[in-house]
Amino acid sequence: MTPPRVLTVAGSDSGGGAGIQADLKTMLALGVHGMSVITAVTAQNSLGVQGAWELPVEAVRAQYRSVVDDIGVQAVKTGMLASAELVETVAELIGGTDAPAVVDPVGVSKHGDSLLAASALDSVRTKLLPVATVATPNLDEVAQLTGVRVQSEDDLRRAAAAVLAYGPRWALIKGGHLPGEAVDLLTDGSEEHWLRAPRYDNRHTHGTGCTLASAIASQLAKGQSVPEAVAAAKEYVTGAIAAGFALGGGIGPVAHGWAFTGGTPGA
Numbered sequence: 001m002t003p004p005r006v007l008t009v010a011g012s013d014s015g016g017g018a019g020i021q022a023d024l025k026t027m028l029a030l031g032v033h034g035m036s037v038i039t040a041v042t043a044q045n046s047l048g049v050q051g052a053w054e055l056p057v058e059a060v061r062a063q064y065r066s067v068v069d070d071i072g073v074q075a076v077k078t079g080m081l082a083s084a085e086l087v088e089t090v091a092e093l094i095g096g097t098d099a100p101a102v103v104d105p106v107g108v109s110k111h112g113d114s115l116l117a118a119s120a121l122d123s124v125r126t127k128l129l130p131v132a133t134v135a136t137p138n139l140d141e142v143a144q145l146t147g148v149r150v151q152s153e154d155d156l157r158r159a160a161a162a163v164l165a166y167g168p169r170w171a172l173i174k175g176g177h178l179p180g181e182a183v184d185l186l187t188d189g190s191e192e193h194w195l196r197a198p199r200y201d202n203r204h205t206h207g208t209g210c211t212l213a214s215a216i217a218s219q220l221a222k223g224q225s226v227p228e229a230v231a232a233a234k235e236y237v238t239g240a241i242a243a244g245f246a247l248g249g250g251i252g253p254v255a256h257g258w259a260f261t262g263g264t265p266g267a
């Protein structure tokens with residue numbers, strides 16, 4: 001039987017914790033066939049991003065067409081898009097594809113390295129967010145894109161309304177950077193779903209955002225509704241964070257294979 005097919009359009013993380021590598025591992029763990037369009041290559045490890053190189057627009061377009069025109073996709077996920085030109089190209093490609101799109105508007109890595117040019121922010125707002133089925137900004141990305149600064153759980157509603165104003169069908173505001181419980185808000189402006197999980201006091205959380213967005217795309221490809229897909233994805237990323245492990249001298253990755261190993265670290 002052919003498994004559901006999911007496409008990630010994102011940057012490569014040489015350290016294997018985030019980006020394309022995290023996306024494909026998540027897809028494998030969740031039982032879908034993962035495929036990739038690489039937008040940029042980063043030299044990256046547990047200490048940060050040492051270098052980044054964008055691919056030419058025609059290389060991104062060609063990868064996308066190769067996959068979609070022959071193999072087909074049941075869901076698309078976007079991550080690091082680097083420049084305004086790439087954001088606009090990817091928005092146009094997604095807009096012409098009949099599949100749900102999970103847009104993770106990646107701006108800055110956990111180490112503070114910029115993964116998106118400041119000049120691309122307006123293209124994210126006006127071109128990419130309008131074609132998203134679900135947009136999954138973290139709190140820094142919400143602030144960058146909308147100016148809303150979330151300081152407490154109460155501000156999440158205001159943040160979601162500001163993101164929805166740019167046109168995605170659903171906004172998932174990730175409260176992962178707030179103290180206390182790991183609480184996220186999913187809303188389409190009428191329904192509200194609060195997703196709560198214990199906060200794991202584990203510094204090895206590299207790749208949380210990529211993993212969550214890819215898990216949502218994987219569940220959507222299996223035919224789940226957006227609230228079902230987000231709930232299942234939250235469970236998956238929480239398990240991966242709980243089992244996150246040390247690697248290199250800095251922040252280690254979440255454990256994508258946790259479900260295969262009974263939640264033990266290092267999977």
Ligand SMILES: Nc1ncnc2c1ncn2[C@@H]1O[C@H](COP(=O)(O)OP(=O)(O)O)[C@@H](O)[C@H]1O
Pocket residue numbers: 137138139174175176177182183184197198199200201202205207208209210212234237238241
């Ligand atoms: N220490 C933690 N324990 C449990 N869940 C967490 C923790 N840190 C982040 N999360 C959850 O991980 C997911 C990704 O959020 P976040 O880390 O904010 O994304 P990003 O990688 O884009 O900054 C969210 O569901 C968030 O609530």
Ligand SMILES: Cc1ncc(COP(=O)(O)OP(=O)(O)O)c(N)n1
Pocket residue numbers: 010011012013018019020042044079080106108109110111115205206207208209210211
């Ligand atoms: C190539 C690449 N893409 C995206 C990210 C950001 O990943 P994220 O899941 O938000 O994890 P952190 O970097 O915040 O740990 C990245 N670092 N590299």
